[in-house]
Amino acid sequence: MSEPQKSDPGLYDFQAYRGRPKIEWPEGKTCAVWVAPNLEFYEIDPPANPHRKSWAKPHPDVVGYGHRDHANRVGHWRMAEVMSKHGFPGSVSLSVALCDHIPEVVEDASQRGWEFFSHGIYNTRYSYGMDEAQERAIIEDSIRTVEAATGQRIRGWLAPALTHTPRTLDLIAEYGLDYTCDLYHDDQPTRVKVKSGKLTAIPYSLEVNDHYGFFIYNMSPREYADTLIRQYERLAEEGARSGTVMCIPLHSYLIGQPHRIGPFEEVLKHIAADGRAWIARAGEIVDAFNAQTGEDGR
Numbered sequence: 001m002s003e004p005q006k007s008d009p010g011l012y013d014f015q016a017y018r019g020r021p022k023i024e025w026p027e028g029k030t031c032a033v034w035v036a037p038n039l040e041f042y043e044i045d046p047p048a049n050p051h052r053k054s055w056a057k058p059h060p061d062v063v064g065y066g067h068r069d070h071a072n073r074v075g076h077w078r079m080a081e082v083m084s085k086h087g088f089p090g091s092v093s094l095s096v097a098l099c100d101h102i103p104e105v106v107e108d109a110s111q112r113g114w115e116f117f118s119h120g121i122y123n124t125r126y127s128y129g130m131d132e133a134q135e136r137a138i139i140e141d142s143i144r145t146v147e148a149a150t151g152q153r154i155r156g157w158l159a160p161a162l163t164h165t166p167r168t169l170d171l172i173a174e175y176g177l178d179y180t181c182d183l184y185h186d187d188q189p190t191r192v193k194v195k196s197g198k199l200t201a202i203p204y205s206l207e208v209n210d211h212y213g214f215f216i217y218n219m220s221p222r223e224y225a226d227t228l229i230r231q232y233e234r235l236a237e238e239g240a241r242s243g244t245v246m247c248i249p250l251h252s253y254l255i256g257q258p259h260r261i262g263p264f265e266e267v268l269k270h271i272a273a274d275g276r277a278w279i280a281r282a283g284e285i286v287d288a289f290n291a292q293t294g295e296d297g298r
Contacts (some may be wrong), residue, residue: 011169011183012190012201023188023243023292029278030239031232032285033271035088036158036181036204036249037079037114039105041095041122042068068253072102075256080112082261086268090114091282093158093181093249096121096142099149110150115281117181118142120160130165139175155179155283158204173197179286187235187244189289200286202245207231209249214260225263229270236276245285246277 025032042065083090092109094116099106109116121138130138139157146154157172158181169180173194180192181204192199206212208231213224228248235244248267255264271277280288 009166011192012185015190017187020188020242021293022241023289025239025243025278025288027278030243030276031236032243032245032278032280032288033088033232034091034202034245034247034280034282034285035083036093036247036282037076037083037090037109038093038119038158038249038251039076039095039098039109040068040071040093040119040251041097041101071251071253071256072098072105075252075254076105076108077256078258078261079250079252079256079264080108082265082268084112086265086272088268088272088279089281091156092116093119094146095119095160096145099145103149106149110152115155115283116146116150116152117154117156117158117177117179117282118146119158122160132167132171135165135167135171139171139177143175155286156181156202158182169199170195173199178290179282181247181282187238187246188242189245189286191293198290200289202282202286203247205247205249208247210254211249211251214254221260221263224260225267228264228267232267232271232274232277236274239276 080090089112090109092114094106096118106116118139121141143154146152153176155177156179157168157177159168162182164182169182169192172180173192174196176197178198179200179202181202183190183192183201184204184206186201187203189203190201192201208228210224213219213227219227232246235246238244255261272279278285
């Protein structure tokens, strides 16, 4: 006999895309565009989680670790320079351990005026199987460590390696965080139902995430760039009715490779020159949405 299907957790109300109250972005822009560099730290030989392997190969995975270590040695700098050149600030999905292991990367992002939110401590340690005390400790560590390193108090959360517990969203809202990137259900911000505090889901993306583009869909650099432009063009067009959000999630060990950065730079040029994009940080988008809906989520 099969187990009964679990009910919908009721995290948000259903609202059809057509007929919603109009969202307006500053200066009449139709699409809020935010870039989410994942600045991550991977352990070469992490402790095993019984629910998921950290590496496809047995530990220590020198190949996997070295590929990702390119991000902090080379890829970040290449990616960050083209973003700054074309006026795109980052909203950083941060493996908080990076503050201790490679503070130079965090300092560079901070100096560029980028915003930080937590992506857990390590991207090789998962939320699966955590009890409440462990999860609280990670949230508290994230708040404390990022504030010490950058002066910023984090407002947002993207679960480490996209792993969660049933209590994650309630806990981050309890600690005063006001946006989550962990729901992929909409092209506009939405309210999330939590036990205390207020939480907004800002659109993040799997579909135009460079990890999916290169690892899952096996795109060439030019195919990925074309996908980003088509995503933007459609959202900017629809945003004339009610403002939309486009997130470009990046991993610099992927997009920061020499053969990929050129086509990506052309995407940034295209969006910056178009005139319909509000190029913003995640927190700015959340604030604009909250102001229009009559609820200050902070």
